[in-house]
Amino acid sequence: MTTAKKRVNRHNPASQDFKKEEFPFYWLARVNGRYSMAMEKALKKVDMDIPRWRILLILKDNGSSSISEISTHAIAKLPTVTKIVYRMKADGLVQTNVCANDGRVTQVSLTEAGYQTIEQSHKVTADIFKTSFKGLTDAQLNKLNSLLETLFDNLPED
Numbered sequence: 001m002t003t004a005k006k007r008v009n010r011h012n013p014a015s016q017d018f019k020k021e022e023f024p025f026y027w028l029a030r031v032n033g034r035y036s037m038a039m040e041k042a043l044k045k046v047d048m049d050i051p052r053w054r055i056l057l058i059l060k061d062n063g064s065s066s067i068s069e070i071s072t073h074a075i076a077k078l079p080t081v082t083k084i085v086y087r088m089k090a091d092g093l094v095q096t097n098v099c100a101n102d103g104r105v106t107q108v109s110l111t112e113a114g115y116q117t118i119e120q121s122h123k124v125t126a127d128i129f130k131t132s133f134k135g136l137t138d139a140q141l142n143k144l145n146s147l148l149e150t151l152f153d154n155l156p157e158d
Contacts, residue, residue, distance in 0.1 A: 024151070038128050046120040051076070051084050052093070056110065056118050059094065064109040066099065093117055 009015035010022040020026045039050055051074070058073045059065060065073075071081040085108055088094045093114040099105035110118075133141060 035128070035132070039125060042124045042128060043121060045124045046117065048117060048121055051080075052088055053121055055081070055084060055088065055108075056093065056114055056121070059108060059110045059114070060118055064107045066105045066107055068105070070108060088114075 009017040010019045011024070012018060013023065036050060039053070043049055043053055054074050055070055058070050062069065062073070067082050067085055068078060070085070071078045074081060085094060085096065085106075089096055091113075092111055094108050095111055097107050097109075099107050136144075
């Protein structure tokens with residue numbers, strides 16, 4: 001077997017040459033796990049969790065969004081996002097309105113309390129992001145994002 005072929009096989013879990021440390025999803029899972037634990041610990045200080053934080057940031061970035069759009073960006077099931085949005089509405093973090101163009105669509109937007117919660121969340125998570133990207137240049141972060149986007153696009157949606 002050629003060296004190039006052997007190198008590719010180390011990335012394939014079905015190969016006898018597979019090495020977990022050379023499997024990108026091994027590292028993605030480890031990074032995500034460590035990131036999630038750090039974020040959960042930090043966000044707990046401001047009575048927030050990752051799913052609600054993610055929705056707040058999606059709304060901050062996109063402005064008013066449908067529950068379906070939020071679900072797409074959060075990579076979460078529509079019923080789960082719907083449940084979380086209505087919990088957030090009860091907590092005063094978001095408001096919902098029927099879409100003017102389509103009465104079947106619920107639009108979600110941030111309230112002032114939602115914006116304040118984002119600010120509080122930024123304060124308790126700032127060090128996570130600062131230390132996570134320590135030693136990486138903008139060019140490296142751009143390349144990493146580009147590679148991750150390619151992986152994302154290559155994966156099936158369902």
